[in-house]
Amino acid sequence: MKAVANIIQERRLLEEIDHPFIVNLRYAFQDDENCFFVLDLMLGGDLRFHLERLGSMSEDTVRFYVAQLASAITFLHEKRIMHRDLKPDNILLDERGHAHITDFNIAVHYSERRLLTGVAGSMAYMAPEILSKRGYTYPVDWWSLGVCAYELIFGRRPFRGRTNSALTHSISKDPLRFPENAEEKCSKAGMQVLKGLLDREPYKRLSCNPHGDGFDEIRRHPWFQSINWDLLERKELPPPFVPDNKKANFDASHELEELLLEDHPLKAKARKANRDINNLSAEMRQMEEQFTIYDFRLMHRRSYYPHNQQTVSTVTATSSSGQVASRPVTPGTLDLPTDSTIGGPRTTGEFKAENGQAVPLTDMTEKDNL
Numbered sequence: 001m002k003a004v005a006n007i008i009q010e011r012r013l014l015e016e017i018d019h020p021f022i023v024n025l026r027y028a029f030q031d032d033e034n035c036f037f038v039l040d041l042m043l044g045g046d047l048r049f050h051l052e053r054l055g056s057m058s059e060d061t062v063r064f065y066v067a068q069l070a071s072a073i074t075f076l077h078e079k080r081i082m083h084r085d086l087k088p089d090n091i092l093l094d095e096r097g098h099a100h101i102t103d104f105n106i107a108v109h110y111s112e113r114r115l116l117t118g119v120a121g122s123m124a125y126m127a128p129e130i131l132s133k134r135g136y137t138y139p140v141d142w143w144s145l146g147v148c149a150y151e152l153i154f155g156r157r158p159f160r161g162r163t164n165s166a167l168t169h170s171i172s173k174d175p176l177r178f179p180e181n182a183e184e185k186c187s188k189a190g191m192q193v194l195k196g197l198l199d200r201e202p203y204k205r206l207s208c209n210p211h212g213d214g215f216d217e218i219r220r221h222p223w224f225q226s227i228n229w230d231l232l233e234r235k236e237l238p239p240p241f242v243p244d245n246k247k248a249n250f251d252a253s254h255e256l257e258e259l260l261l262e263d264h265p266l267k268a269k270a271r272k273a274n275r276d277i278n279n280l281s282a283e284m285r286q287m288e289e290q291f292t293i294y295d296f297r298l299m300h301r302r303s304y305y306p307h308n309q310q311t312v313s314t315v316t317a318t319s320s321s322g323q324v325a326s327r328p329v330t331p332g333t334l335d336l337p338t339d340s341t342i343g344g345p346r347t348t349g350e351f352k353a354e355n356g357q358a359v360p361l362t363d364m365t366e367k368d369n370l
Contacts, residue, residue, distance in 0.1 A: 004283045004286050004287055006105065007035060008287070008290050008291060010107070011025070011028055011291065011294070013081060013104050013107050014037070015294060015299070016081070017075075017079070018296070019075045020071075020233060020234075020235055021069065021072035021098065022072050022076075022100055022102075023039050023042060023100045023101065023102035024039065024040050024296070025039060026039065026296045027293075027294060027296065028291070028293065028294035029294070030271075030291060032272055033269065035287070035291060039102075040100070041094075042093060042100060042102070043095040043245065043249065044092065044093025044094050044095055044096075044243035045093055045243055045249025045250050046088065046089055046091060046093070046250075047091045047092075047148075048087075048088040049249060049250055050093075050243070051088055051152060051155070055155045056154060057153065057241065058240065059153060059186050059187060061152075061240040062153050063190065063224065063226075064227075064237070064240050064241075065091070065099045065152070066145065066149050066193070067218075067224055067232055068098060068099045068100075069086070069091065069099055069148075070145065070207070070215065071229075071232070071233055073086075073101075074207070074214070076107075076141070077141070081107055081108070081109060081110070082109075082116075082137070082138055082140065082141055083104065083107050083141050084120050084121045084140060085103060085106050085120070085121045085122060085125070085144075086101065086141055086145055086148060087125045087144065087148060088148055088151065089103075090102050093243055095243065095245055096235075097242040097243060098239055106121065110137050115136055116135065116136055117133055117134075121140075123171075124159070124167065125143075126143075126171065127139065127140040127143035128143075128171050128172045131171060131172060136202065139202035139205050139208040140202070142205045142206065142207055142208055143197060143198060143202075146193075146194055147198070149193070149194060149197065150194050153185055153190070153194075156179075158176055158177070158194075172200075176195060189221070189222045190223050192221075193206060193218075193221060196221075277289075
């Protein structure tokens with residue numbers, strides 16, 4: 001039941017979000033075996049891929065990313081959403097080089113009146129208050145941003161340990177140190193931002209003082225004086241680093257390994273007609289009732305927090321093999337934009353009607369029936 005609840009929670013969070021520096025949900029639907037999330041297409045690769053090949057990045061490039069990510073984090077926090085897993089692997093570049101946050105698998109709604117205590121995220125990027133299990137809230141995302149920025153500039157993380165216990169001790173106790181050649185790679189203003197984000201006192205972190213100026217504290221910081229924030233958020237500022245669109249911006253060997261190990265490659269399949277949900281397990285019935293078709297053009301972004309707001313109905317199913325599936329509740333025709341991608345076969349951007357349901361066309365689907 002927890003896996004199903006996590007899928008539904010992630011989707012509901014994504015339905016609330018629409019921001020230029022987030023990988024946004026555009027469509028969601030299901031067949032008899034799989035749930036599908038159609039997201040913005042990011043052709044520039046993730047920052048982990050580029051960091052491993054470059055070793056480190058220029059201060060100008062990192063400042064540009066931090067500004068974009070700070071805008072996205074502020075937007076999430078205004079929605080009372082914590083990401084909890086910000087790291088280079090979860091920051092994707094589009095083909096022009098703009099940064100976007102992705103992977104909301106462990107993101108949650110939060111209330112400042114009730115602290116969370118569950119340990120979640122990637123340990124190297126966790127804030128000390130998560131590891132202490134004394135309770136935490138939104139400042140943890142700003143700490144993670146600080147770790148990312150430090151790592152991108154200097155090519156290594158600020159706190160390290162060979163074991164989990166050693167890493168926990170380093171994050172919790174070790175003073176923040178910069179490499180000997182730090183001033184060659186980062187200005188004093190940049191190091192001030194890193195220190196501000198990596199303050200162990202959550203509400204002393206940059207942008208986190210409840211009685212302070214919030215995001216404006218970042219916008220006015222001397223390190224960002226070269227940033228025109230209005231142009232930045234309209235994606236009209238040219239990124240300092242543009243991915244090479246003539247090459248694959250991902251580890252091809254890793255992707256090939258995943259493909260070869262896949263037992264059941266995704267294929268487009270029509271849903272079975274007159275499916276009796278009473279014969280489904282409790283988990284699959286929940287999916288049928290709560291994972292319906294989603295089209296961002298037809299549904300207003302809304303918040304599921306507080307809980308008295310109306311939610312979008314959804315429908316889902318699972319095959320006998322135990323795979324989660326999804327289906328539209330009502331027939332529909334969806335034209336996928338060219339900048340969207342799907343967690344399955346490559347879509348052609350078209351749907352067809354089949355057995356009274358909307359079936360996505362992919363490069364594995366015959367078009368003769370259209």
